[in-house]
Amino acid sequence: MNPAGSIVLFTTASGAGYGLLFWLGLLRPLGLVPGQGLVALALALLLITIGLLSSTLHLGNPRRAWRAISQWRSSWLSREGVAAILTYIPALLLGLALWVDAPVLALAAGLLAAAGAVATVYCTGMIYASLKPIRQWHHPLVVPGYLALSAFSGAVLLAMLAAFAGGGAVPALLACLTGAGALLLKRAYWQAIDTAPPLATIESATTLGFIGKTRPLEPPHTEQNYLLREMGFCIARKHAAKLRLIAQGAGFALPVLLALLALLLGGLPAALALSLGAVLALGGLLIERWLMFAEATHTVMLYYRG
Amino acid sequence: MTCLPQPMPGAKKLGLVIDLDTCVGCQACATNCKEWNASGQSGPLPDLHPYSAGAEGVWFNRVHSYEAGEGAAGRTVHFPRSCLHCETPACVTVCPTGASYKRAEDGIVLVDHAICIGCGLCAWACPYGAREMDEDAGVMKKCTLCVDRIYNETIPEAQRQPACVLACPTKARHFGDLGDPESPVSQLVRERGGQALMPELGYQPVNSYLPPRNRSSLAAQPEAAAPEAIGNPLLRWMDRVLSR
Ligand code: SF4
């Protein structure tokens, strides 16, 4: 599948934003995050909004984007839109509660915002997991992957902000745990998609298997088309293997180590280590998201390539 | 509404039956489809760089050619691919706007171009590559089963058929109600053992493909020239002399 830049950016940025919102909503009312938390909330909403805006860039008719919230009964994309918009309400209320220092409201709004963040990321994952023709997406580990990566990137960002506010071992610890968990999950996912059998074959796609092995002879058109551009993108295995290594090292392992280091160091060195960790984690996630598309194959290509 | 209509017993299921035995891969169906739909309800259908290198455009019907089997038992099969108007089409249910819908009255799957936001999710959800984006208008387009022909009372009744069916010179394409077991298309599917494409994905395509007939028994064998098999005495003598 073609890794459209706007979607790669959207799922990375808003994933991190929702992760940050989730941890902030849970931890801030419990007093486990130093400082007021307004900076973290602002960063979360900024990332979410940048992501959502960038996702509308890939629409053919961005001015009609509002129509996308109407079909929540059947469409995960629509549900994602509804969840994303609804989550702004408790998030902004949380901001108000933090501003005027109203702990009860902060607790309620924080919990609701955290629930909204989970719901939105869950819907994002389901958009992909519900697409049967793409076996790498129609997989039980896809939704947990989206949730874990969002929790991890959010925790790293919160740990960084908390370190600058002077303290906050809990977010750094969470960053270590979620990072390790996300890495294991991602490795299990990669192993699963590498060994899974294809969904369908050129024989079942053409019904010609009863004659024998089938291969494409003449293509229906000699030039490009939308299908080949959108669904025909594929990446060489050796490049994918390298990118997987980079994503694991830079995106997961190094940020986890830096978070550990920060736990030991404390103070300004911790803040700097976690800043570097956050940059690496987000960069690694961009690669991981890009790979998520580049490694995905669509059944329509059976007709073109066999 | 992108929820699917309740399946009613005896409901109409309009669709195509495509005969892979007689299709000669002439591209007439694809060409006539493009011609009709460029000006009908789906028009205009974009063509990018039509007069230079990299010409491409939106087509609702694409004719592939395949080789199946090996050697003398192998076949070249021409294979038109278009929307199958599936009974459980995820292309409809994934649509966030309600632009994609399946009609309750005849099962045709359509896109309302006035609502579509061009997110492309439906094209991802279709296993068969039946949807192509009109990048000029920013909306998704697809086969309408010529809904603007088949019910069109301003054209002669005999022509109220999809453009591809009318154009086919070998009558390899048949249009009708596959929900009625006694309709000519349903009988054809029964007699010839019509097949669904990629049934394992569970979309339940309405369109059906008739398999190429088995020709191995008709395959021409080079005649064996065993001398004792030559009936004519003169030819038998010549064979003996020339074989020395
Ligand atoms: S062939 Fe594709 S576009 Fe047509 S109804 Fe089935 S899933 Fe939808």
Ligand code: SF4
């Ligand atoms: S491209 Fe249009 S028809 Fe397809 S899912 Fe998006 S809004 Fe619906």
